[in-house]
Amino acid sequence: MCVLIRLFNINQVLIEAVENHMPQAIVIDEIGTKLEAMAASTIAQRGIQLVATAHGVTIENLIMNPSLEMLVGGIQVRIFCIILFPKILSLGK
Numbered sequence: 251m252c253v254l255i256r257l258f259n260i261n262q263v264l265i266e267a268v269e270n271h272m273p274q275a276i277v278i279d280e281i282g283t284k285l286e287a288m289a290a291s292t293i294a295q296r297g298i299q300l301v302a303t304a305h306g307v308t309i310e311n312l313i314m315n316p317s318l319e320m321l322v323g324g325i326q327v328r329i330f331c332i333i334l335f336p337k338i339l340s341l342g343k
Contacts (some may be wrong), residue, residue, distance in 0.1 A: 261289035268293055275299035291320055297339040 281287055281304045294300045306312040312322045
C-alpha cells in the first residue's frame with residue numbers, strides 16, 4: 251500500500267498512519283517543522299523504516315536547525331587526550 255499525503259497537519263497524519271496501518275516503511279518528503287521532526291522520530295522509535303528529506307546544503311545546516319537536529323543526532327562534544335589520539339586513529343583502520 252502506498253499513500254501520498256501533503257497536508258498542513260502532516261505530523262498528525264503520520265502518527266495515525268502508523269497506529270492504524272503499521273507500515274513497514276514510511277517516506278517523508280521535506281521535513282521542515284519541529285512537529286514533523288517529532289513525528290518522524292516517533293515513527294523511527296517504533297521500528298518502522300524511515301526515509302526522509304530535508305533542505306540543507308550540508309549536514310551542518312541540518313544540525314544547526316533547531317527543528318531538525320533531533321533527526322541527525324545533534325551536536326556532541328568529544329575531548330581526546332593528545333597522547334592517545336594516534337592510538338585511537340590506528341584502531342579505526
